[in-house]
Amino acid sequence: MNRSIRRIAVLGSGVMGSRIACHFANIGIDVLLLDIAPKELLPAEEAKGLSVASPQVRNRIVNQSLETAIRSNPSPIYSKSYVSRIKTGNFDDNLKDIADVDWIIEVVVERLDIKKSVFDRVEQFRKPGTLITSNTSGIPIHLMLEGRSEDFGAHFCGTHFFNPPRYLQLLEIIPSPQTKPEVVDFLLYFGDKYLGKTVVLCKDTPAFIGNRIGVYSMLALTHLIEPLGLTVEEVDKYTGPAMGHPKSATFRTADVVGLDTLVNVANGLAQNAPDDEAKGVFQLPSFIAKMVEQKWLGEKTKQGFYKKVKDAQGQSEILSLNLQTFEFASQQKVKSSTLEATKGVEDIRKRMKVYEKGTDKAGELFRAMHYPLFEYVSNRVPEITDDFFRIDDGMRAGFGWEIGPFEVWDALGVKETLAKIAAEPKRLPGQTGEVAAWVHEMLAAGCDSFYQVIGGVRHYYDIKSKAYQPIPGSSSLIVLDHIRDSKTVWKNSGVTLTDLGDGVLNCEFHTKLNTIGGDVLQGINKAIDLAEKDFKALVIANDGKNFSAGANIGMIFMMAVEQDYDELNMAVRMFQNTSMRIRYSAIPVVVAPFNLTLGGGCEFAMHADWVQLHAETYMGLVEFGVGVIPGGGGSKEFALRASDEFKADQIVQNTLKDKFLTIGQAKVSTSAVEAAELGYLQAGKYGITMNRARLLADAKAKALELAEAGYIQKAPRTDIRVLGNQGLGIVYAGANSMYAGNYISEHDQKISEKLGWVMCGGDLSAPTEVSEQYLLDLEREAFLQLTAEKKTLERIQFMLTKGKPLRN
Incomplete structure (x- = not known):
C-alpha cells in the first residue's frame, strides 16, 4: 500500500473536530484544524482595540474549541506537548493550505447543505488523489457527492468516529459506489493499525451499523418499561456490567450522551428507514417526549433520568426520575436473585446462560430485550452489512458491550433459542418471533453456531458460501482464548503458561483484577524456568480487562494483622526476586501492559527487557495509598534510574x-506516553501499540526480535x-x-x-x-x-x- 499520511486537515473544530485532531496528533501526524472566522468582535476584543481582521480574532473560534478540548477530562491528547502538532486557522485565510495535506476530514455541523457548501470550497484547493472524508453519524454518503468531480468521488468516503474518538474504539467506514476499492482498503488498514480502531465497513444505510443497532436496543428497552413495571434504577442495574454492558448501563448513558442526541438519531431512523419492520421502536415513548419538551436532556441541562442535588447537610446525592409521577426522588436499592446468581460467573458467555434462566424481573427483562434483538439483527443482514460479525464489532467497540448480539445468541445456543424467540410475548413494534431465513439455512447446513475457532483463528459463518470463513485480519492476531486449551504447557490457580509458537512462551494472569499473590509469583518463576530450558523468549500478557491492579493486599493485610512477619518477609523477598528474575533471566522477557497497570504490575514492567504497551495504559506505583512504599523492586528501581540520570553539571x-x-504522590499515567514522561518507561526499551487487539502479537514479535538479535544475560x-x-x-x-x-x-x-x-x-x-x-x-x-x-x-x-x- 503506497499511500502514507503525514499531514491532515480537519474542517470544523467543534466537539468532534477538535478531538479528532487531537487523536491524529497522538499518533504523530501534523494537523491543520480550521473553522469559520468570526463576523463580530467580543467586548473584550473591542476593548483591546482589535478588529475582525486581527489574526487572534479570526482564529478565535478554532482556538477556543481546541483549548476547551485539551482542558476536558478525560483528555483527548496523550501529552500536552503533542498540542504543538496542531496548527489552527480559518476557512477564509487558510483553506488554501489543504493543498499540502494527505487527508481532509470534514467535521462541520450535521446538515447536508452546509457540508456540500464546504465541499464546494474544498474542490478549489484540494489536489487530486487526496483522501476526503465526511465525519457523519447518519447523513447518506451518496447525497454528499452531488455536483462533485470524478476524482473527488473516487477518493471520498464517510467516516464515523464515535465520541470521544480517543477512547471509543469504533470507526465506521462508509464508501459510496464511486469510492475506489483501494481507498476503502487503505482506510480500513490505517484505522486499525495506526488509529487503533475497530474499523467496521458499513453500507450507506440510515445510521450505519453502530447507531442502527445500538439505538434500536436502547429504545426497545424504553418500550419495555411499562409492560414490565420497571424503574430507572432497575433498568440500569439489570443492563449494566452483569449483562456485559458498561457501568453507565442505559439511562446513565443517555444522560451522558444527551437525550436530544438520542432523539435526533431515533427521529432520523423513523423518517429514513421506512421499510424497517421494527420502525415503530423508533417512535419515542411518551415519557421521553415529555422529558425533551421540559429540556431534561441529561448532564448538559443538569437533569435527565438522574439529577444531582445537595441534601440538608450539604452532601451530594443523585436522585432518579420516577417515570410515573415525573418527580425526582432518592434512589431505591435494587435486589435481584438473578443478579446474585451471576456474581460468581466470570465468563461472560456462561453468565448469559445464568441470566437467561432468571425467574425475577431481571431475567424477564433479559429475555424481553434479547429475543427481539436477535430477530432484529438477523433481519439487518444483508441490509446494513453482508457480514453479521460487523454488527458484533460495532456493538463492542461503539457501545462497550463485552460481546455482541450474535455472540450472546451463540452463548445461549442458536438452535435452542429459536423456540424461545417464537414463544416470547410480542411487546415491541414489529416483533414477530421469526428470525431471518439465513439463520435457518445456517442450521440446515450443519453449522450450529455463528462463530467457530479453527486452528486458533476465529471463523464466522459466511452466508454466501454456507461455510465458515476466517474473519478478515484475524490470522494476524493472537487471542489467548482461542489457543489456550490446545497450547497450555503449565498452569496453577492464578497463571496459565501458553505456547505462542516460534519459541515464545506466554505467562497469563487470571486472578481477580489480575492481582499478584503467591500463585502468580510461582507462575512467573515457572515460566522463566521453562523458557530458559525450552523456549527463546517469554511474554507476560493477558486478555483481561486490566493488566494488573498490583499486589494482593488482602494477603498482606492478613499476614500483618496476624503479625506473621517472617512469612511476610518471605513473601516480599519472593516478589523482589521475581522482579529481578524478569530482568536477569537467560532469555528476553517482554511485558505487555494495558489499562490499569498498578503497583506490582508496574514493577514487573519496569524490570522487563522490553515493555510493549497499549496506548491506553494507566501505569503507576500507588503503594502510598495503602500506607507502604513499593516493595517489589519499584523503590530500588527509581533509585537506580535516578543514579543513571545524575549529571556532573546538574544539581x-x-x-x-x-x-x-512520582512515587510519593502516587502518580498514575493517563496514557502510555505519560508513563514514559513519569519515568515508568525508559527510552529505547518500550514500544506503543495503538490497537489493543494487536498487543500480544506485537509483544511476541518484539520478544523474537530480541532473542534472534543474540540476547545476552545481564548481571545485577x-x-x-x-x-x-x-x-x-x-x-x-x-x-x-x-x-x-x-x-x-x-x-x-x-x-x-x-x-x-x-x-x-x-x-x-x-x-x-x-x-x-x-x-x-x-x-x-x-x-x-x-x-x-x-x-x-x-x-x-x-x-x-x-x-x-x-x-x-
Whole structure:
C-alpha cells in the first residue's frame, strides 16, 4: 500500500473536530484544524482595540474549541506537548493550505447543505488523489457527492468516529459506489493499525451499523418499561456490567450522551428507514417526549433520568426520575436473585446462560430485550452489512458491550433459542418471533453456531458460501482464548503458561483484577524456568480487562494483622526476586501492559527487557495509598534510574526529588506516553501499540526480535550512586514542611521518610555506589516496618472494603 499520511486537515473544530485532531496528533501526524472566522468582535476584543481582521480574532473560534478540548477530562491528547502538532486557522485565510495535506476530514455541523457548501470550497484547493472524508453519524454518503468531480468521488468516503474518538474504539467506514476499492482498503488498514480502531465497513444505510443497532436496543428497552413495571434504577442495574454492558448501563448513558442526541438519531431512523419492520421502536415513548419538551436532556441541562442535588447537610446525592409521577426522588436499592446468581460467573458467555434462566424481573427483562434483538439483527443482514460479525464489532467497540448480539445468541445456543424467540410475548413494534431465513439455512447446513475457532483463528459463518470463513485480519492476531486449551504447557490457580509458537512462551494472569499473590509469583518463576530450558523468549500478557491492579493486599493485610512477619518477609523477598528474575533471566522477557497497570504490575514492567504497551495504559506505583512504599523492586528501581540520570553539571538532588515525588504522590499515567514522561518507561526499551487487539502479537514479535538479535544475560548492578545523608536531609526537610503546611498527614510524612531512606541508600555520610541487592534489602525492611503500623493497616482495610484510598 503506497499511500502514507503525514499531514491532515480537519474542517470544523467543534466537539468532534477538535478531538479528532487531537487523536491524529497522538499518533504523530501534523494537523491543520480550521473553522469559520468570526463576523463580530467580543467586548473584550473591542476593548483591546482589535478588529475582525486581527489574526487572534479570526482564529478565535478554532482556538477556543481546541483549548476547551485539551482542558476536558478525560483528555483527548496523550501529552500536552503533542498540542504543538496542531496548527489552527480559518476557512477564509487558510483553506488554501489543504493543498499540502494527505487527508481532509470534514467535521462541520450535521446538515447536508452546509457540508456540500464546504465541499464546494474544498474542490478549489484540494489536489487530486487526496483522501476526503465526511465525519457523519447518519447523513447518506451518496447525497454528499452531488455536483462533485470524478476524482473527488473516487477518493471520498464517510467516516464515523464515535465520541470521544480517543477512547471509543469504533470507526465506521462508509464508501459510496464511486469510492475506489483501494481507498476503502487503505482506510480500513490505517484505522486499525495506526488509529487503533475497530474499523467496521458499513453500507450507506440510515445510521450505519453502530447507531442502527445500538439505538434500536436502547429504545426497545424504553418500550419495555411499562409492560414490565420497571424503574430507572432497575433498568440500569439489570443492563449494566452483569449483562456485559458498561457501568453507565442505559439511562446513565443517555444522560451522558444527551437525550436530544438520542432523539435526533431515533427521529432520523423513523423518517429514513421506512421499510424497517421494527420502525415503530423508533417512535419515542411518551415519557421521553415529555422529558425533551421540559429540556431534561441529561448532564448538559443538569437533569435527565438522574439529577444531582445537595441534601440538608450539604452532601451530594443523585436522585432518579420516577417515570410515573415525573418527580425526582432518592434512589431505591435494587435486589435481584438473578443478579446474585451471576456474581460468581466470570465468563461472560456462561453468565448469559445464568441470566437467561432468571425467574425475577431481571431475567424477564433479559429475555424481553434479547429475543427481539436477535430477530432484529438477523433481519439487518444483508441490509446494513453482508457480514453479521460487523454488527458484533460495532456493538463492542461503539457501545462497550463485552460481546455482541450474535455472540450472546451463540452463548445461549442458536438452535435452542429459536423456540424461545417464537414463544416470547410480542411487546415491541414489529416483533414477530421469526428470525431471518439465513439463520435457518445456517442450521440446515450443519453449522450450529455463528462463530467457530479453527486452528486458533476465529471463523464466522459466511452466508454466501454456507461455510465458515476466517474473519478478515484475524490470522494476524493472537487471542489467548482461542489457543489456550490446545497450547497450555503449565498452569496453577492464578497463571496459565501458553505456547505462542516460534519459541515464545506466554505467562497469563487470571486472578481477580489480575492481582499478584503467591500463585502468580510461582507462575512467573515457572515460566522463566521453562523458557530458559525450552523456549527463546517469554511474554507476560493477558486478555483481561486490566493488566494488573498490583499486589494482593488482602494477603498482606492478613499476614500483618496476624503479625506473621517472617512469612511476610518471605513473601516480599519472593516478589523482589521475581522482579529481578524478569530482568536477569537467560532469555528476553517482554511485558505487555494495558489499562490499569498498578503497583506490582508496574514493577514487573519496569524490570522487563522490553515493555510493549497499549496506548491506553494507566501505569503507576500507588503503594502510598495503602500506607507502604513499593516493595517489589519499584523503590530500588527509581533509585537506580535516578543514579543513571545524575549529571556532573546538574544539581543531582533535583533528579532524586522528581523520582521521589512520582512515587510519593502516587502518580498514575493517563496514557502510555505519560508513563514514559513519569519515568515508568525508559527510552529505547518500550514500544506503543495503538490497537489493543494487536498487543500480544506485537509483544511476541518484539520478544523474537530480541532473542534472534543474540540476547545476552545481564548481571545485577553494583554501581548505583545514592546520596546518603546529603539526599536524606532534603527528603526529611521537604516531608516536614509538607506536614507542617497540612498538605500531608503525619503518617504520610513517615512513609515519605521511609521511601527517602531507601532511595538515598540509608545513613551514609557521603554519596556512595551500592548494589541492587543492598537497596532491595532496605526496601523490604522499610516495607515490613510500615506494615506494622496501625495506620497502614487502617489504609489497607479501607481499600479492601471501600475500594478507595484513606488519608489518615
